Amino acid sequence: MKFLVTGSGGLIGNQLISDLDKIDQTIYSCYNDALPLKGIPIHLDLLNLDEITTIFEKIKPDVVIHLAALTDVELCESNPKLAYMINTTATEKIAKESEKLGCFLIYLSTDYVFDGKNGMYDEKNSSNPLNEYAKTKLYGEKAVEKYNTKWSILRTSTPFGNHPTRKTFPKWIVENLKSKKSLNIVEDQFTSPTYVPNLSKMILEVSMSNLEGLLHLSGSTRISRYEFAKLISEQLDLDSSLLNPIKMENISWKAKRPSDSSLDISKAISILKEKPYSIKKSLQEYLPELRNSLPL
Numbered sequence: 001m002k003f004l005v006t007g008s009g010g011l012i013g014n015q016l017i018s019d020l021d022k023i024d025q026t027i028y029s030c031y032n033d034a035l036p037l038k039g040i041p042i043h044l045d046l047l048n049l050d051e052i053t054t055i056f057e058k059i060k061p062d063v064v065i066h067l068a069a070l071t072d073v074e075l076c077e078s079n080p081k082l083a084y085m086i087n088t089t090a091t092e093k094i095a096k097e098s099e100k101l102g103c104f105l106i107y108l109s110t111d112y113v114f115d116g117k118n119g120m121y122d123e124k125n126s127s128n129p130l131n132e133y134a135k136t137k138l139y140g141e142k143a144v145e146k147y148n149t150k151w152s153i154l155r156t157s158t159p160f161g162n163h164p165t166r167k168t169f170p171k172w173i174v175e176n177l178k179s180k181k182s183l184n185i186v187e188d189q190f191t192s193p194t195y196v197p198n199l200s201k202m203i204l205e206v207s208m209s210n211l212e213g214l215l216h217l218s219g220s221t222r223i224s225r226y227e228f229a230k231l232i233s234e235q236l237d238l239d240s241s242l243l244n245p246i247k248m249e250n251i252s253w254k255a256k257r258p259s260d261s262s263l264d265i266s267k268a269i270s271i272l273k274e275k276p277y278s279i280k281k282s283l284q285e286y287l288p289e290l291r292n293s294l295p296l
Helices: 011-022 049-059 073-078 080-101 132-147 169-178 196-209 225-235 266-271 279-293
Strands: 002-006 026-031 040-043 063-066 104-110 151-156 183-186 213-216 243-246
Touching (some): 002 011, 002 049, 011 026, 011 196, 026 049, 049 080, 063 080, 063 196, 073 080, 080 104, 104 196, 132 151, 151 196, 169 183, 169 279, 183 225, 225 243, 225 279
Parallel strands (some): 002 026, 002 063, 026 040, 063 104, 151 213
């Protein structure tokens, strides 16, 4: 099959195209800034709608996995027009082009579509985004549902893993603690941290099995940022006393965050062979890799 993957140079895309490459699929790895490590590299500017049409008509993919997005929550808040153009307008265009060609479209969305008042959200819970990033991603979801016959919308939460240039939360924690720097970490924000290699395998299963509809794909553990940071520090024998628990209200964010956007992944557990990892299993796999990637 021919796969077109947007955002293939990013954290999730980098892992996904590597996994696709292992099973000998034809991969068109679309990127904007970061050159992908696997597949046939195709430059794609999501702000150029004509370019999207040209690439789709040229490649005629069987499966489209749309990962690319403007994910900087603060930037989205300060520049909502740019966020809308990338996360909504470009997604709508990709949805229309996918439908024209009869592609199976997989769209990666976010736990931030929820307002965080309850937590452990399943696929039937109503969305209520609090910031511009989340709003534009939800509008992207609506575009996929509106324009596509064959689609899957996958919501994830706090992805982490290794990448040649991207730094995720655990790596930031470890680097600072190794340097003996004190860190303020929120203790009242809860998510479902997701190990990227696990997420990639789940996305791959969805794509190869043509699993349609809305599905939550995240780690299986609801945990606060502070407790997550403590787990990492303790397992690597770093000084957890350098971690200072603070409240969300004490951080001067422009964009409002949901206090508990953890996801219920019961549906994924019931239908996927690749099960969502617990935070314990995720760190067992990830921390040795992280340790080896850091300077002594």
